[in-house]
Structures are given as C-alpha cells and as structure tokens.
Amino acid sequence: MSALSQQPYFLRALYEWCVDSGHTPYLTVRVDKQTRVPQAFVKDGQIVLNVGPSAVRNIHMDNDWVTFSARFGGMSHSIEIPVGNVVAIYARETGEGMAFEHLAQPEVADDTPQDMLSDSQEDDQAKPPQPPKGKPQLKVVK
C-alpha cells in the first residue's frame, strides 16, 4: 500500500487543537477550478476562511475534501475545497498553525467575478481576516 498524504491528518489535528484551545481556525485556500468558494472574496488567487464552529455549519474534513456551509454577504454558501488546495491552517488569535509549502504558489483566477456580494454586519465571513495578534508560528510541511 502506498503512503497517504499526511496533509489531511495534520489539517484535522490542527483544527481540533485550535477549537479545543478556544482559538479561531482560519484556512488559507488556493482558488482554482476545483474549489467552490464565493469568488468575490478571492484575492490574488487565494481566499481566507474562518472555519470556526461559530462561523460554519456541517464542516467535514476527509482525506480528499473540506466541505462546509457558511454565510457570505448574508447568503449561505456551500463551500468545497480539495485538501490539496489548503495552503495553511492557523489560529487567528496567535498565528500558530501549519503551512503546506508545496501548494503555496497562488494561481491567479483571471475570471474572478467581482459583482456577487456586498458586506454585511451579520456576516461571519465578509470581514477581512485580521492579521494574527501574536508572532506567526506556522510550521512548513513539504
């Protein structure tokens, strides 16, 4: 049997660690044709997503896909992300987490529509991600 990628195992581990620690897990995702995310929040071919329990519903992370529902601009969206497109997971409050280096080169989506959504105060995802308050402590997995 050939070895599986360690990435989804680390992803689930750090998600649980973040939540158990009372921190807010954020994902940085490389957007391409495989990802299903609201294009209006894509910047330079990437999107940053709050995946904490208070921001998403029905989150599921298997060895191939990260899927969940979340509100953007007041509308609920079904998000689908191949695990290989997750560039990093980190705690918003401290910056601790892990980067997956071999996937970190953004692929700019030239056909990004910019007309979908507007900001909303009741929106967990529409706020621009805040920089980590602490020293970033991402570990790199190649």
Place this chain on the structure above:
Amino acid sequence: MSALSQQPYFLRALYEWCVDSGHTPYLTVRVDKQTRVPQAFVKDGQIVLNVGPSAVRNIHMDNDWVTFSARFGGMSHSIEIPVGNVVAIYARETGEGMAFEHLAQPEVADDTPQDMLSDSQEDDQAKPPQPPKGKPQLKVVK
C-alpha cells in the same frame, strides 16, 4: 484560555496516518519515573515501542497519556506514557514521522532493572526495532 500543546494532536494524527497507510507506527519514548514500561527493554533512557494494531491492545491517546497493553517476553504489560515523554513517532517501513525536539534529550535511568524478561518468539515487542528501510523523514516540532 491558554493554548494546549499541539503534540498530542500531531501524535494521534500520525498514528492514524501510519495505520491508514498500512505502515507500522513506532514510538520512541524517554523513560523516567512517570513512564510505566518494561525496564528490561530500556536502552540509554529510551524505549522503542511497536504500537501498531497487531502489537497492542486497547491503545488510548488523550492529551496527557498514551496507554495500551502489549506482550513483552511472553507476558502482558500495561504501558503508561505521559505524552510529553514521547520523543518521536514514525513509520517503521519508511521512517516518515515526527520528532518532538524539546523532549529529545534522554534522561538515563540509572536504576534500570535488567532481570525481568527474556526473548520470546511469540512476542511482538521483544524484537529489537529495525532501522527504517527508507530515508528517515522525521519532522521536528519544538
């Protein structure tokens, strides 16, 4: 809430990755007064343990302890290891895994009894651990 150690989360993740990959997970453990392991297999203050599903029973890994039962020298032993004493976890077949560097300094147990056990062919743990067949690929977590 203060952040929890990431170590037990990585430990569980890599254990699952090893087993799902069809590999054999091995632990390197720093032995001290907190660990409950057969002293006859301790060398230079450390013990290497096969923790694969075919070698152990009732393995449990929470945020504080790794516990399981295993046979050494034909006798069943209850093993208890504080998570902080786990120096590394790796796949025997490939050497892939993770080292926990801040814990890697062995503490030599001067009072190690050497009179307990003898080898046994039916014994999963009594065989000396084989060096990894592939290139070691341990990642360091500080």
